[in-house]
Amino acid sequence: MKMKFMLALLPLMVAANAARADDAAGNADLIKRGEYLATAGDCTACHTAPGADKTAKFGGGYPLASPFGVIYGTNISSDKQFGIGNWTDDEFVRAVRDGVGKDGQQLYPAMPYDSFTKMKREDVLAIKAYLMSLPAVHSAGPQTDLSFPFNQRWGMRVWKLFNFDKGELKNDPSKSADWNRGAYLVEALEHCGTCHTPRTLTMGMDTDKAFSGGDLGSWVAFNITPDKNAGIGNWSQQDLVTYLKTGFVAGKASASGAMSEAIEHSLQHLSDSDLNAIATYIRSVPAIGDDKQTKPRDAWGEQNQDIYPLRAEGQTIDQSAAALFNASCAACHGKGGEGSGEGFHAYPSLFSHTSTGSYDSRNQVSVILNGVQRHMDKGEIMMPSFACQLDDDQIATLSHYVSTQFGNPAGATVTAKDVAKMRKAADLPYPPKIEDGTQK
Numbered sequence: 001m002k003m004k005f006m007l008a009l010l011p012l013m014v015a016a017n018a019a020r021a022d023d024a025a026g027n028a029d030l031i032k033r034g035e036y037l038a039t040a041g042d043c044t045a046c047h048t049a050p051g052a053d054k055t056a057k058f059g060g061g062y063p064l065a066s067p068f069g070v071i072y073g074t075n076i077s078s079d080k081q082f083g084i085g086n087w088t089d090d091e092f093v094r095a096v097r098d099g100v101g102k103d104g105q106q107l108y109p110a111m112p113y114d115s116f117t118k119m120k121r122e123d124v125l126a127i128k129a130y131l132m133s134l135p136a137v138h139s140a141g142p143q144t145d146l147s148f149p150f151n152q153r154w155g156m157r158v159w160k161l162f163n164f165d166k167g168e169l170k171n172d173p174s175k176s177a178d179w180n181r182g183a184y185l186v187e188a189l190e191h192c193g194t195c196h197t198p199r200t201l202t203m204g205m206d207t208d209k210a211f212s213g214g215d216l217g218s219w220v221a222f223n224i225t226p227d228k229n230a231g232i233g234n235w236s237q238q239d240l241v242t243y244l245k246t247g248f249v250a251g252k253a254s255a256s257g258a259m260s261e262a263i264e265h266s267l268q269h270l271s272d273s274d275l276n277a278i279a280t281y282i283r284s285v286p287a288i289g290d291d292k293q294t295k296p297r298d299a300w301g302e303q304n305q306d307i308y309p310l311r312a313e314g315q316t317i318d319q320s321a322a323a324l325f326n327a328s329c330a331a332c333h334g335k336g337g338e339g340s341g342e343g344f345h346a347y348p349s350l351f352s353h354t355s356t357g358s359y360d361s362r363n364q365v366s367v368i369l370n371g372v373q374r375h376m377d378k379g380e381i382m383m384p385s386f387a388c389q390l391d392d393d394q395i396a397t398l399s400h401y402v403s404t405q406f407g408n409p410a411g412a413t414v415t416a417k418d419v420a421k422m423r424k425a426a427d428l429p430y431p432p433k434i435e436d437g438t439q440k
Contacts, residue, residue: 030126030129031126032130033126033130034126034128034130034131035130037126037127037189038130038131039266039269040189040190040266040270041189041190041191041266042191042261042262042265042266043058043076043127044058045062045261045262046064046073046111047059047073047074047075047076048060048061048062048073049141055135055137057077057137058075058077058083058131058134059075059077059079059139060074060075060076060082060139060140061073061075061139061141061142063142064110068147068150069144069146069150070144071108071110071146072141072142072143072144075140076131077131077135077136077137078131078133078134078136079136079138082137082138083136083137084102084128085136092124092125093121093124093125095107095113096113096116096119096124096127097116097119098113099111099117099156099164106153106154106157107153107156108144108156109156109163112191112194113164114163114164114165114194115193115194117166117167117168118167118169118184119188119189159202159203159204162202162204163200163202163203163205164204176280178273178276178277178280179277181274182277182278182279182280182281182282183281185274185278185281186281186282190278192224192282193205193210194214195221195259196211196212196213196214197209197210197211198212198215199215210225211224211225211282211285211288212231212290213230217425218365218366218369218421218422218425218426219258219363219366220362221259222358222363223288223290225287225288226282226283226284226287227290228296229289229290229294229295230290230293231289232282232283233287233296234296234298234299235249237279239252240275240278240279240282241272241276244263244268244278245263246268246376246378247263248344248346248348248381250348250349251298251349252298252352252353252354253348253354253355254348254353254355254372255374256367257366260372263374264376268377269377292410293358293359296357297353297354298352298353300351300352300357301350301352301356301357301405301406301407303351304336304351304405304406320397321398321400321401324390324398325398325405328389328390328398329398329402332347332383333349334349337349337405338350344378344379344381347383349406350406350407351407353407355367355407356402356406356407356408358407358408359408359410359411360411361399361412361413364403364411365399365418365422367383368395368398368399369386369419369422369426369428370387370428371386387426387428387430390431391416391431392416392420392423393416393419395419396414396415399414400414
């Protein structure tokens with residue numbers, strides 16, 4: 001009798017085990033998809049402290065500079081006290097898409113929920129599943145503490161009235177699947193407009209000028225509309241895909257600043273089909289010009305070795321600027337600014353480059369101050385910071401020299417005071433004084 005009973009139960013036991021296996025496989029697939037979506041959303045960039053090791057991933061603490069003070073990225077690990085371990089699905093979706101925290105507090109739009117509101121609910125929950133699958137980070141991290149009145153979070157409700165269009169992005173049936181996928185990546189997940197769209201007086205995105213360039217303080221997020229002078233109208237589809245994947249296109253651009261971080265943490269890890277979709281969509285948005293940019297940023301300048309005969313003949317040239325260039329730049333970027341090396345690890349030329357060809361030289365100055373360090377799957381991309389070697393006057397002088405010799409002369413306007421502000425904003429040290437040949 002007992003044997004017959006067990007045999008009768010056997011099909012049910014097999015079915016239950018199969019169901020558990022299916023659930024496990026389904027959950028694994030969900031977590032894998034959530035990992036990809038979290039990468040596309042560049043979540044780690046703002047929710048992991050600088051220099052944190054793998055055990056502190058998503059533990060918060062990244063300082064985000066804003067016009068109103070520093071806003072710290074929060075802990076979004078699976079920790080039940082400091083993270084999202086006790087959050088319901090609805091609470092997590094509300095935070096990501098509506099900018100409202102677990103306890104109803106209004107979130108600052110440093111977390112780009114004005115873009116994430118366009119995400120699909122199932123994608124938000126896939127990200128949550130991935131985060132919950134990772135080890136908890138039991139750390140509160142630094143807390144955002146803005147001065148009055150910006151510490152009054154209820155004010156975000158007023159901000160949302162003017163700047164927040166809630167709602168999931170819908171497909172355009174008149175467009176291709178590739179275009180619609182690109183729109184979703186650009187407008188929602190990658191939140192490109194957060195940096196590349198100018199802001200209104202109330203600090204919301206000016207959607208009438210979408211992707212025409214954003215002011216990031218010491219940096220500029222360039223115009224990425226198809227305008228041929230101000231934007232990227234002379235870039236091919238492959239140029240864009242290569243840049244998004246590697247951060248470098250010879251004769252056009254090399255990534256630095258926030259764009260370098262976006263490529264390092266997010267874009268280099270996307271599939272080629274998604275990168276092509278992004279490029280397809282970006283190339284389709286309305287072109288927006290800028291009268292100050294009279295020809296493409298990558299069309300300025302040429303190789304220039306005239307400084308050598310001029311210096312030898314004693315003709316008028318800024319000798320100190322040439323000396324600064326020779327000492328600081330020529331070894332890697334070439335004595336004529338032509339760059340050096342080939343392929344992935346090449347040092348870019350200083351002419352035919354979007355940073356030196358811009359009428360706004362902030363990116364150029366910020367690169368000199370901050371350097372470039374991009375951790376890529378293929379290896380490290382590095383340019384040293386010169387903050388500890390050059391003072392504000394020297395950096396302004398060097399920037400003028402690069403703009404006039406290799407780039408857009410209209411960019412030769414930065415002053416030592418401008419450099420000092422950028423140095424302070426980046427919390428960079430000042431080079432030690434040298435008196436009577438002795439370094440202090």
